[in-house]
Amino acid sequence: QIGGGNTAIVADARLSTAFEGDMTRAGDASLAVQRFLAQSLMINKQAPENERSIVVAPQRMPTTSQAQAMATALGGLSAGRWTQPLDRLSDAAKAKPDPAAGRRIPGPGSYPDALRAQELPTEAFTEIQKTQQGLSSFKTILTSPDRVVIPFGSAIMREMSTSWRGDPAGAADFRAAVQSYLATLQDQVKLVEKSDATLSGRSATIPVTVKNGLLQGIDHLYLQLESTQPNRLKVTDKQPVKIDGGHSQSVKFETRAYANGPVKVHARLYTADGQQVGKEMDFIVHVTSITPMVLLVIAGGVLLLVLAGLRIYLKRKRSGSHDGAGDGPEAGGEGPSDGGDNGGGEPERPGDPAADTGTGSGTPSRPGEKVER
Incomplete structure (x- = not known):
């Protein structure tokens, strides 16, 4: 405990610096791994009845060979013969503090400016947190979340990698690419x-x-x-x-x-x-719904139209009955006469020539002309 409710976690100096130096040669890497395992076993034998938490921190900017050697050493401890790995750093923070540990914290000025310039800025961790929150919310609606969580989880871990120290522009581009790709999936x-x-x-x-x-x-x-x-x-x-x-x-x-x-x-x-x-x-x-008042107005209009039509119908019916009472044949009138009256003579027979009623000519006949009489 360092006061104010804060807890400081201190890494073991000897184990954390076991892989410094050139690890490109196989002999040097194997020797570093053996020293690391021997040191961890010695710590366990110092007080085997007491369970202690030991934090091993990698160096600030390890090379590829140094990281591979450390991974080999940690793999040797995975069998659980004298150590038990912890999943999270917060588990180590729950351990009982050492009462003999120093509580004096160096001031901010003691941190070298050259190292401070290589650290990731606060904005970088803000962006990383935003990506993590977006991923946590997005995975809850997926039926197969592992297909998204695993690759993006690895990308978020890479965003916090120490390999970006000295390359702030590259780190910013990578964070922006991860955030953009996640946003593209969310927009689907x-x-x-x-x-x-x-x-x-x-x-x-x-x-x-x-x-x-x-x-x-x-x-x-x-x-x-x-x-x-x-x-x-x-x-x-x-x-x-x-x-x-x-x-x-x-x-x-x-x-x-x-x-x-x-x-x-x-x-x-x-x-x-x-x-x-x-x-x-x-x-x-x-x-545009029809309100009850509108329905009432429409019903009233329809009723008025029906009443007006009924009134016109009754009026025409009464007028038609009065006109029918004065109609009929006139008194003393003659009936229709039979056609074909020829003045009392004999009736004409079919095929008889029509009577010639034309006016005769008064002009005398010319010589040689035959006149029928």
């Missing part, structure tokens, strides 16, 4: 743009389409529509979303309208713990 789960909708009744259904462009399914995802004017338009509660990879799904919401007019609706996707997925989408719903 999105809401499809929706045009304005029109409701022509008191209640209706609004469909919203969710697209899954990933190569795996998504689950434990929810879609919610929020009306900006609940007094005009009310939407049902959230709906669960479960889509296979490379497919889309239409989610339907029941709505109820209380007043006419345009209403803006917000649509968003979020996880079970409330973390938003993708971007929100806004669209307008035009409510």
